[in-house]
Amino acid sequence: xxxxxxxxxxxxxxxxxxxxxxxxxxxxxxxxxxxxxxxxxxxxxxxxxxxxxxxxxxxxxxxxxxxxxxxxxxxxxxxxxxxxxxxxxxxxxxxxxxxxxxxxxxxxxxxxxxxxxxxxxxxxxxxxxxxxxx
Amino acid sequence: xxxxxxxxxxxxxxxxxxxxxxxxxxxxxxxxxxxxxxxxxxxxxxxxxxxxxxxxxxxxxxxxxxxxxxxxxxxxxxxxxxxxxxxxxxxxxxxxxxxxxxxxxxxxxxxxxxxxxxxxxxxxxxxxxxxxxxxxxxxxxxxxxxxxxxxxxxxxxxxxxxxxxxxxxxxxxxxxxxxxxxxxxxxxxxxxxxxxxxxxxxxxxxxxxxxxxxxxxxxxxxxxxxxxxxxxxxxxxxxxxxxxxxxxxxxxxxxxxxxxxxxxxxxxxxxxxxxxxxxxxxxxxxxxxxxxxxxxxxxxxxxxxxxxxxxxxxxxxxxxxxxxxxxxxxxxxxxxxxxxxxxxxxxxxxxxxxxxxxxxxxxxxxxxxxxxxxxxxxxxxxxxxxxxxxxxxxxxxxxxxxxxxxxxxxxxxxxxxxxxx
Ligand SMILES: [Zn+2]
Numbered sequence: 001x002x003x004x005x006x007x008x009x010x011x012x013x014x015x016x017x018x019x020x021x022x023x024x025x026x027x028x029x030x031x032x033x034x035x036x037x038x039x040x041x042x043x044x045x046x047x048x049x050x051x052x053x054x055x056x057x058x059x060x061x062x063x064x065x066x067x068x069x070x071x072x073x074x075x076x077x078x079x080x081x082x083x084x085x086x087x088x089x090x091x092x093x094x095x096x097x098x099x100x101x102x103x104x105x106x107x108x109x110x111x112x113x114x115x116x117x118x119x120x121x122x123x124x125x126x127x128x129x130x131x132x133x134x
Numbered sequence: 135x136x137x138x139x140x141x142x143x144x145x146x147x148x149x150x151x152x153x154x155x156x157x158x159x160x161x162x163x164x165x166x167x168x169x170x171x172x173x174x175x176x177x178x179x180x181x182x183x184x185x186x187x188x189x190x191x192x193x194x195x196x197x198x199x200x201x202x203x204x205x206x207x208x209x210x211x212x213x214x215x216x217x218x219x220x221x222x223x224x225x226x227x228x229x230x231x232x233x234x235x236x237x238x239x240x241x242x243x244x245x246x247x248x249x250x251x252x253x254x255x256x257x258x259x260x261x262x263x264x265x266x267x268x269x270x271x272x273x274x275x276x277x278x279x280x281x282x283x284x285x286x287x288x289x290x291x292x293x294x295x296x297x298x299x300x301x302x303x304x305x306x307x308x309x310x311x312x313x314x315x316x317x318x319x320x321x322x323x324x325x326x327x328x329x330x331x332x333x334x335x336x337x338x339x340x341x342x343x344x345x346x347x348x349x350x351x352x353x354x355x356x357x358x359x360x361x362x363x364x365x366x367x368x369x370x371x372x373x374x375x376x377x378x379x380x381x382x383x384x385x386x387x388x389x390x391x392x393x394x395x396x397x398x399x400x401x402x403x404x405x406x407x408x409x410x411x412x413x414x415x416x417x418x419x420x421x422x423x424x425x426x427x428x429x430x431x432x433x434x435x436x437x438x439x440x441x442x443x444x445x446x447x448x449x450x451x452x453x454x455x456x457x458x459x460x461x462x463x464x465x466x467x468x469x470x471x472x473x474x475x476x477x478x479x480x481x482x483x484x485x486x487x488x489x490x491x492x493x494x495x496x497x498x499x500x501x502x503x504x505x506x507x508x509x510x511x512x513x514x515x516x517x518x519x520x521x522x523x524x525x526x527x528x529x530x531x532x533x534x535x536x537x538x539x540x541x542x543x544x545x546x547x548x549x550x551x552x553x554x555x
Contacts, residue, residue: 057293059290060369061284063268066265066269068284078370093280093283
């Protein structure tokens, strides 16, 4: 399967987190890339990621984009977004679950997290979003 | 392959600058804001400007596409300023559009192609409701890989703030003090969208009394900033007064070849350093508590100018969020990594401090019409270096100044260094 954003999303819909691995220099990338920015190589393959890592940055969002307000989030019901560093090395942006978004002081950088998935939308527009659970 | 040190092909001088008022202006669209800025520039060229001398126009603009449903704005600006048929080019690098347009103007003159270039920046944002603006600004992040996480633009900077706090032990209060400082500078700038926090507190008290509502009692500005009712969280730890406002505005700068600068003014300002760099989406960067593109753009500009961070007397830095100003003062080498928050809290960056930052009020208080901001910074250093900044004039002589303009979370950064000889 060609390395594209669409393929990444299809895999996500199947609850699989896949990055890319450069066969020339061994660099792993998430999001997956058809061209390795480290060495410039194009001999790149899919690689499965275990979905374990730690939270390296986060925020609790009270004024969200349409995507999130449609899911029921607002000032009274904030949500947490973050950046997770995977055990394999790459970092990724994701929704952070199982934290108390009303109490951000209690959320700590460095917290171990495990992959999860959030489904949103109905029918044709149903889509899976990458999440991690504290 | 060894690369030679980058230098400008010939000297470039700033001989005029002007800006519209920044704020929310229902009755003015971007071309009219641009006219307002240009008319001020015309008045500021000491020996007068013949529009026929202008050979090219660069326009920094973030998203007239989404804000005004209008693309192809550069010729419209040329038309409205009476400059048709000169070459007119729009430059888009999100919030760094203005700074990158400036760099394009510098490169165009340094190359020898043009002798007189008008650099402009403009954005018209405030007609739209906040939720629509939130969505448009989020489009400056990586829509494919950052937006699905629920990140907004304030959210991404807030995430950098948590990385910074975890690494260095800074607190949300440190960020609040940056906001208070910039608002107090903005209070002295007649072009600024907002005044001081204490003036805002007074007007809130007056409004509550007028409406017969409970009158708020804040001890001081920090008390106001800590009050979740007055200063609600947008994306923790960034609260409302950590975020730059939604603004309309335009700014312009007149660049000429150094050897003809005296035809326009006896006090030209020389642009002696220009740097620009790009970077990945935030999650793919090694450091989340600094902006690598700003470090690189700064280094390029310093090396070109042959000056050091300590030589810079004042700087206008990209404080779209208070954490952004803190990181900027470290990325540019003014303070050691991790010291920016403490230095701001201790008053180093105040107008009368050892390293005045954002004497204009910054994006925070002056306003942040995205594409105009990078050029608006030039207007401030132009005024300060020529001692024309009125009540907010810094108490020291300013032979060297710097501007730092960031696109989104640091996917782009442009840095320029200005010298008065
Ligand atoms: Zn490689």
